[in-house]
Amino acid sequence: MWSSCARPCFVLLFGVLLGWLTVVTETWASEPRNEPVLPIPTCTAMDGEKVRLGKRLYHDVRLSANNSVSCATCHPLDGWGMDGIPVSTRVDGVANTVNTPTVFNALFNIGLFWNGRVTSLEDQIEEAVRVEMGATWNDVLRKISQDESYRQSFARVYRGGIQAVNIRDALAEFERLLITPNSRFDRYLRGEDQAITPEEKQGYELFKKLGCISCHQGVNLGGNLFHRSGIFPRQEMGQETAAAPPEPDRMAVTGNKEDAEVFKVPSLRNVTRTAPYFHHGQVKTLEEAVTLMARGQLGRIISVQERDLLVGFLRTLEGTLYGECR
Numbered sequence: 001m002w003s004s005c006a007r008p009c010f011v012l013l014f015g016v017l018l019g020w021l022t023v024v025t026e027t028w029a030s031e032p033r034n035e036p037v038l039p040i041p042t043c044t045a046m047d048g049e050k051v052r053l054g055k056r057l058y059h060d061v062r063l064s065a066n067n068s069v070s071c072a073t074c075h076p077l078d079g080w081g082m083d084g085i086p087v088s089t090r091v092d093g094v095a096n097t098v099n100t101p102t103v104f105n106a107l108f109n110i111g112l113f114w115n116g117r118v119t120s121l122e123d124q125i126e127e128a129v130r131v132e133m134g135a136t137w138n139d140v141l142r143k144i145s146q147d148e149s150y151r152q153s154f155a156r157v158y159r160g161g162i163q164a165v166n167i168r169d170a171l172a173e174f175e176r177l178l179i180t181p182n183s184r185f186d187r188y189l190r191g192e193d194q195a196i197t198p199e200e201k202q203g204y205e206l207f208k209k210l211g212c213i214s215c216h217q218g219v220n221l222g223g224n225l226f227h228r229s230g231i232f233p234r235q236e237m238g239q240e241t242a243a244a245p246p247e248p249d250r251m252a253v254t255g256n257k258e259d260a261e262v263f264k265v266p267s268l269r270n271v272t273r274t275a276p277y278f279h280h281g282q283v284k285t286l287e288e289a290v291t292l293m294a295r296g297q298l299g300r301i302i303s304v305q306e307r308d309l310l311v312g313f314l315r316t317l318e319g320t321l322y323g324e325c326r
Contacts, residue, residue: 031191032189033188033189033190036213036217036218037185037217037218037219037221038219039186039187039189039219040105040186042181042182043179043181044107044177046176046177047157049153049156049157050157050170051174051177053153053157053170053174054170054173054175055174056153057071057171057174059071059072062143063129063133063140063167064134064135065092065133065134065136065139066091067143069091069133071103071125071128073088074088074132075100077178077321080102080274080321081102081103081104082099082100082101082102084274084275085100086099086276086280087100087280087281088100090132091132091135097248098248098281099114099277099278099280100281101113101274103178104178104179104270104321105178105180105219105220105223105267105269106121106124106175106178107121107175107178107179108179108218108219108220108224109223109224109267110223110224110225111264112124113127113264114249114264114279115250115252116250116253116264117248120172121171121172121175121176122172125171125172137164141164144162145162150162179319180270180319181319182319182320183318183320184196184316184318185313197312200312200315200316203310203311203312203313203314204316206309206310207310207313210294210298210300212293212298212310216265216267216268220267221267221268222265222266222268223264223265223267224265225264226250226259226262226264226265227265228261229261229262229278230296230297249261250262250263250264268314268317269317269319270317270318271314271317272315273318278292286311290302290310290314291307294307
C-alpha cells in the first residue's frame with residue numbers, strides 16, 4: 001500500500017524522469033544526418049537598406065531599353081522565380097534559346113545561366129540588363145537619376161550615389177535574400193524524422209540508388225557542376241533531333257569541344273513549382289521529366305511505381321519563400 005506521501009512523490013519523480021527522457025530523445029532526434037545533401041541555411045546576412053533598394057530596382061521597368069520589362073517579368077517572385085514558359089522573349093522581341101531558370105537559391109550555384117558563363121550575381125545582372133533588357137547603362141543611369149527618391153536612397157546607402165556598380169550591388173543583395181529554406185526534406189536532414197513520410201524516404205533512397213545523387217547533391221541538389229545533356233540518345237531527353245542543339249552550351253564558354261552539349265546541372269529545389277523542364281523547356285510535367293532523366297542520363301527504364309516514389313521525394317524539396325530573416 002502507498003503512503004499518502006510516497007504516492008505523489010513517486011508520481012513527481014516519474015514525471016521528471018519522463019521529461020528528461022523526452023528531452024534526451026528530442027536531442028538525439030535533432031542530430032543532423034550525414035547525407036550528400038545539405039539543408040539550406042535558414043537565412044542569409046544582408047544589408048537591409050540595400051535589400052529594400054534592390055527590391056525596388058528588381059521591379060523597375062526603367063532598367064529596360066523601352067521601359068517595358070523588369071527583372072520580375074521573367075523572374076516573377078510569386079511564380080517561384082521563373083516565368084513558366086519554355087523560353088522567354090527579350091525586350092527586342094527575339095526569343096531566348098533556353099528556359100528561364102528560377103532566381104530563388106541562385107546564390108548557391110557554381111555559375112549563372114545554363115552554361116555558367118558568369119559566376120556572380122552582379123555579372124549576371126550586368127548581362128541581363130544589356131542583353132535581355134536591351135539597355136545601356138548610360139540610359140539606365142539617366143532614367144534612375146531623374147527620380148528624386150532614388151537619388152536620396154542611393155546617397156544614403158552608397159558613397160558614390162547612383163552608379164552602375166551600385167545598382168548591380170543593390171540588386172545582387174536583394175537576390176541573395178531569395179532563398180527557400182525549411183523544406184520538409186531540410187527538416188528531415190536536420191534530424192526531424194517525421195518531416196517526411198516512409199514513402200518519401202523510399203523515394204530518397206531510390207534517388208540515391210539509381211545514381212541521381214551523383215549530379216544532384218549539395219545545398220541546391222544541383223547547380224554545383226556541369227554535365228552533358230543526354231548521355232544516351234537525345235530523344236530520351238525530350239529532344240527528337242540528333243542535330244547539335246542551338247542553345248549556348250558550355251563549349252561557348254570554354255572553347256573546348258568536349259563541352260559541347262554540356263550544361264549546368266539544374267537545382268531540384270522547388271522543382272515541383274518550376275515547370276517546364278530542361279534547358280530547352282520542352283517537358284511539361286515532372287513525371288515525364290523524371291522518366292526521361294532516368295533513361296537519358298542513367299540508361300534506366302523505371303517503373304511507374306519507381307517514378308512516383310521519386311516524384312514523391314521531389315515534392316519534399318519545396319521550401320519557404322524568402323527565408324526567415326528580411
